Amino acid sequence: MTTAAGLERLAQRREALSAAFLLGPATVFVCLTMVAPLLLLARYTLNRFDPAELMVAAWTAQNYARFFTDPFYLAVLLTTVRVAVVVTAACLVMGIPMAWRLARSESRWKSAYVMAMVLPLVIGATTRTAGWMILFSHGGMIDIATRALFGVSSVGLANTELAVIIGIVSINLPFTVLTLQAVFEGIDPRLEEAAASMGAAPARSFQRVVLPLAMPGVLIAAVLCFILGMNAFATPLLLGGPRFQMMAPLLYWEFSSNNNWPFAGVLAFVLMASSLALTLAAGAVIPRRYRAR
Amino acid sequence: MGTNRLTTLPSRRSVLAVGGALAATPLLGHVARAEDRCVVGTWGGDYARLLRENIDDPILKPKGMEVVQAVGDEAPRLAQLVAQKPLPRGALDIACVGATTGYVAADKDLLETIDPAKVPNLKNIIPLLHSGNFMPDKFVPHIYSAQGIAYNPTTVKDPPQSWSDLLDPRWKGKVGALAGSGMWIMQGAALAKGGSPTAWDAAKDFLTKLNDQGLHLYAQTDDMAPGFKSGEIEVGIIWLARTVMWQNADFPVAGLVPKEGAIVYVSGMVMPKNAPDKDAAYAYMNALLEPAAQQDFAAHMGYLPTVGNAQLTGKVAEQLTLPADAKLVQSDYPEAAKMQAEMNDWWLKNIMRKT
Numbered sequence: 025m026t027t028a029a030g031l032e033r034l035a036q037r038r039e040a041l042s043a044a045f046l047l048g049p050a051t052v053f054v055c056l057t058m059v060a061p062l063l064l065l066a067r068y069t070l071n072r073f074d075p076a077e078l079m080v081a082a083w084t085a086q087n088y089a090r091f092f093t094d095p096f097y098l099a100v101l102l103t104t105v106r107v108a109v110v111v112t113a114a115c116l117v118m119g120i121p122m123a124w125r126l127a128r129s130e131s132r133w134k135s136a137y138v139m140a141m142v143l144p145l146v147i148g149a150t151t152r153t154a155g156w157m158i159l160f161s162h163g164g165m166i167d168i169a170t171r172a173l174f175g176v177s178s179v180g181l182a183n184t185e186l187a188v189i190i191g192i193v194s195i196n197l198p199f200t201v202l203t204l205q206a207v208f209e210g211i212d213p214r215l216e217e218a219a220a221s222m223g224a225a226p227a228r229s230f231q232r233v234v235l236p237l238a239m240p241g242v243l244i245a246a247v248l249c250f251i252l253g254m255n256a257f258a259t260p261l262l263l264g265g266p267r268f269q270m271m272a273p274l275l276y277w278e279f280s281s282n283n284n285w286p287f288a289g290v291l292a293f294v295l296m297a298s299s300l301a302l303t304l305a306a307g308a309v310i311p312r313r314y315r316a317r
Numbered sequence: 318m319g320t321n322r323l324t325t326l327p328s329r330r331s332v333l334a335v336g337g338a339l340a341a342t343p344l345l346g347h348v349a350r351a352e353d354r355c356v357v358g359t360w361g362g363d364y365a366r367l368l369r370e371n372i373d374d375p376i377l378k379p380k381g382m383e384v385v386q387a388v389g390d391e392a393p394r395l396a397q398l399v400a401q402k403p404l405p406r407g408a409l410d411i412a413c414v415g416a417t418t419g420y421v422a423a424d425k426d427l428l429e430t431i432d433p434a435k436v437p438n439l440k441n442i443i444p445l446l447h448s449g450n451f452m453p454d455k456f457v458p459h460i461y462s463a464q465g466i467a468y469n470p471t472t473v474k475d476p477p478q479s480w481s482d483l484l485d486p487r488w489k490g491k492v493g494a495l496a497g498s499g500m501w502i503m504q505g506a507a508l509a510k511g512g513s514p515t516a517w518d519a520a521k522d523f524l525t526k527l528n529d530q531g532l533h534l535y536a537q538t539d540d541m542a543p544g545f546k547s548g549e550i551e552v553g554i555i556w557l558a559r560t561v562m563w564q565n566a567d568f569p570v571a572g573l574v575p576k577e578g579a580i581v582y583v584s585g586m587v588m589p590k591n592a593p594d595k596d597a598a599y600a601y602m603n604a605l606l607e608p609a610a611q612q613d614f615a616a617h618m619g620y621l622p623t624v625g626n627a628q629l630t631g632k633v634a635e636q637l638t639l640p641a642d643a644k645l646v647q648s649d650y651p652e653a654a655k656m657q658a659e660m661n662d663w664w665l666k667n668i669m670r671k672t
Binding site: 073075076077078096161162163261262265266267269277279280281282283284285 | 390391392395396399421424425496497499500534535536543544546547548549654655656657658659661662665666669670
């Protein structure tokens with residue numbers, strides 16, 4: 025018995041060592057490249073900005089106070105959240121049927137469909153956004169088409185929130201579909217057959233059987249989409265135009281135009297914290313049985 | 318600086334360059350220690366290419382000097398200088414910056430005072446480009462351009478001649494400007510409406526009215542060209558150098574200096590106090606002021622030479638020579654540096670945000 029217990033302890037110790045060996049490098053890497061810079065940035069946010077000295081060492085919350093007491097910055101945060109929510113909703117509404125159809129497809133072209141879905145990701149986001157710019161611009165292709173078809177001089181899509189939403193959706197949709205496709209493929213199709221055998225129409229079967237089972241995956245796709253939307257940089261900058269502000273471009277503006285590192289740091293933390301808080305809040309309002317375990 | 322990066326919103330390339338430049342800092346420190354190497358922190362694009370073609374290859378390479386370009390944006394370059402101040406040896410021998418940033422760096426005691434004996438061409442800097450004890454003593458001006466009024470000569474036969482003319486109802490909704498040039502536009506407007514580039518209240522009043530008349534803002538300098546082409550705007554407030562570049566690309570645009578005068582943008586180079594190879598930096602600074610190099614920058618980028626002995630001839634002279642009575646004014650750099658954040662903030666909240 026003693027020997028057996030000793031062997032078991034030895035095995036446990038080996039397992040622990042092995043786990044530490046496997047997790048250690050990644051943990052050290054994450055600490056060095058993410059946690060340490062974040063801590064440094066957090067410290068910067070408490071410093072004071074001076075136009076002549078740039079960043080002056082201090083312990084002050086004035087940068088945070090500036091953000092939360094200025095309606096301009098709160099409005100930018102609100103715009104950012106609104107865009108991210110609309111983008112997430114649009115991606116789910118379009119992505120769920122596409123992913124489900126792809127998951128259940130037995131066509132020999134299925135891999136081609138998946139490739140077609142992934143293909144836009146091969147092109148850089150900025151290059152793709154440049155294409156949208158040409159499409160939306162004043163006198164661009166959409167304007168030319170609407171003028172020819174309906175006699176409307178300009179649709180005026182350029183530099184609008186709608187243009188930004190379309191641009192971000194075009195980037196996020198493939199991620200959403202690919203995530204959801206894997207989720208739907210993990211759901212046994214015989215469950216749908218069973219529902220059908222009991223008289224459920226396909227839509228009802230999807231709504232009552234498939235979707236609840238897929239909900240943890242849908243939540244993950246939504247979170248991914250929401251975070252990508254909140255942190256969008258190039259798309260709002262290029263498609264929103266100079267008069268449209270979201271948090272990430274504003275952060276860069278503060279850093280590059282004013283050299284105000286403390287306030288740019290605050291914008292970064294507010295963006296990070298609001299993304300995290302809203303993600304957690306969304307998780308909390310979803311019934312427990314639907315959450316990923 | 319092909320699109321005058323200081324005055325435009327960031328492109329993806331410039332944003333990536335921020336990370337790249339900072340990440341490469343330790344490597345550059347190593348490179349700079351090698352003999353006969355000059356590490357130049359610069360903008361990318363046309364500016365970096367022209368530096369290679371006009372300074373690095375024809376002047377310095379034959380002398381056995383290798384030039385390494387550290388391409389990045391101006392803000393991270395200043396950040397790099399600040400962060401490396403305590404080090405005995407920094408990463409850069411030369412940093413390319415705009416004059417306001419040059420002033421900030423000089424004010425923070427980051428810069429070496431240039432020894433005129435080691436930069437003989439310094440004596441040729443034109444009088445306009447002397448400012449306080451920082452230009453050209455610590456900041457060597459390389460190129461400059463005036464902020465002017467651009468228009469399409471094929472459609473506009475009677476262009477506005479002054480800032481005041483821009484408020485004429487016939488230009489309502491037809492004036493464009495660069496969103497990233499807010500601080501410069503404010504100084505131009507201040508000069509025009511208040512007689513001094515620091516007449517901030519006069520500038521705010523004028524720009525508010527101009528914005529209410531439907532001012533079009535463009536994120537990037539080159540975004541303005543399609544605006545002209547599509548008829549979205551007929552007039553633009555822009556650096557005259559850009560109009561020359563567009564002319565060289567066969568785009569019909571002309572530029573003029575407003576009656577009230579024009580603020581000038583000066584781009585130059587500074588030597589950090591902890592530059593690893595100061596002799597190389599001195600050689601580089603002297604080379605950038607060589608007349609041939611200055612003339613080629615003028616021909617390709619449309620910026621004016623900063624030295625008096627770089628005469629422009631032919632088409633370049635026709636394009637770039639400003640009227641003899643053109644009033645050109647430099648920023649009040651100490652005041653501009655002090656007010657930059659506040660004025661950028663005002664521009665962001667009152668002009669950019671308001672439609």
